Amino acid sequence: MGRSPCCDENGLKKGPWTPEEDHKLVQYIQKHGHGSWRALPKLAGLNRCGKSCRLRWTNYLRPDIKRGKFSQEEEQTILNLHSFLGNKWSAIATHLPGRTDNEIKNFWNTHLKKKLIQMGFDPMTHRPRTDIFSSLSHLIALANLKDVMDHHPWEEHAVRLQAEAAQVARLQYIQYLLHSSTPVPTGSSNLTGLTDIEAFNLLNSMKEQQNMLNLSSQLESPNSGSLGLATTQSFDSSISFSQMPDLQLQVPCSFQTSLSSDFGQGTNSVLFSQGEATPTSPWLPTSSLNTPPLVTQTSFNSSGDACSTSSYGGGAPSAAFWPELLLDDSFLHEN
DNA sequence: AACTCCTGCAACCGCCTCCCG
């Protein structure tokens, strides 16, 4: 290893743990609890630093750790949470029982990040990358997929990509529609306090309940030629823009928070309440789509006062978040 | 079979935050 070990000066052992060391650590913690990590190695008869013991226990020896491959659901959850939280691995881990932050971080770095890049998404923002190099890499990735080449001529791909580009445009419009809606009702008496994470989880559960589109499955099958937004399966292309103002957003879960957007023309929002939320305000001209919305999520305490606000967005639609929220037509129906 | 390259993951490092005196 290239690094100078931190425990060398104390003559403490580093590197892989032996079964004997594992056994000592487990025996000690099961008997006494970990207590002070710094004091533990000595008490447990281990020639390791406390930090090393803590890491070994939390990442490997803890009895409630789930091992094995990540499921589709877990993968989806990580993608969603990452689009929302960024590299907050410990925060993400709290939503995946039995998974450690280290494991999730490794899974992200070795699998999900690569998949997103291959799909033409920026892994940090979860948005489609617009630079020519990312488009190239995406096309190259597609070209490398043998079955794509075997079964679909390039002309067909070009048509498909064109169609998907149109779907993306519709997505942006839908997203925009959602953002330009009723104002946030501050001071309402029955609003439930909700943290950003709780609100996010509820949004996520909406997805599960409504059998929303599965980005993971798209990522598993990049040879579909999709741009990654997976719009075709759930978006009826026959819906015209003129019909969109009549679309209603239904939220089949019990929580109240708001999503608002700032187009530089004041703030608009959709309030998600128990039952449903209906965007009602007039649509801004299509040209305002050129100004990507900054989305602000506000939570309210039991008194109805806004107690937390978080912002995200300000660019093209997020691959992991917005399509799930917006693109399933089971969420959208005409009045 | 031998070698090289690649990938996954356990483990380490350094920084940050929190807590307590």
Place this chain on the structure above:
DNA sequence: ACGGGAGGCGGTTGCAGGAGT
């Protein structure tokens, strides 16, 4: 208010083993 210690976190490294040649 401040400083030091402990724990926690995210980035990174390097080894082991699998895949490819």
